[in-house]
Amino acid sequence: MLRSRLHEGFRWLGDATDPDLRADPTGWWRDADLLAGLGPALAALFSETPPSVVTGPQSRGSLLGTLVAVHLGVSFVELLKDPGPAADSDAWLQVPAPPDYRDRHLRLGVRRNLLGPGDRVLFVDDWVATGAQVEAAHTLVARSGAAWLGAAVIVDAAERSHLRRKVDLRSLLHVREL
Template identity: 60%
Template structure:
């Protein structure tokens, strides 16, 4: 799954390709740990916007940090994961695009959308490299756009 990270040409093209999946330009890209942080940062650079990492099992560094957190529904391993970030990183008025390498159940994207909306920002959608959604309705509801469909791999 991660062999393609060694290809510099592919890495150079990946951010712009993911950025091009939506016509609306975000003000912020959100990427879940771990590979979403990598492809999300590449996409943010291609768009010329900021990036926020959505961390797993995140805890405030100090008591004064205000965090937003959500627990996902079951993921591809049937786990429930707690995602979050510091509340001040996503602001009201932001237009947020989530970027990840793979979408399977949609649980991460649903949690991300909920976090974004709690912050008063607007959710654009989820861009991913591979769409392996098990519930096709989520492709439209979230919405999810991808570079590859798992059925073609």
């Protein structure tokens, strides 16, 4: 049922031959029943090892990550793109990400006091294509001393197969299914 709702709420923008063919998942957020089911469905991808914290990049990773965190009864930590400290004393962990799907070179960051040893971290996002953000998140978690559990996403469109193993990428759909 969830998978069919994901199909119904999704569309491609552009023609099939268009080199700028883009995914449009915005219909997912308009379906209240689908939205209610996404947190439990993404959490179920890692049911064997419960996280103590869920993380995800702004903005869709934050939307989905909070749904997963609320479902699991754990906290959520947002990973910010190109963050800047609010003051000189504001301590951040930051890592450069490889080029993303828009060929941007972003930095991903988190305040140092939000992740640390003893945390078991589950990464959540809507889509993985280049894997730039999930790879940067994996590095951030390692640098914080926390344990990486894996990455739960709605769509796996990973361009590099070794990335799936490196970050333990699990998805509700593969891009070929859309």
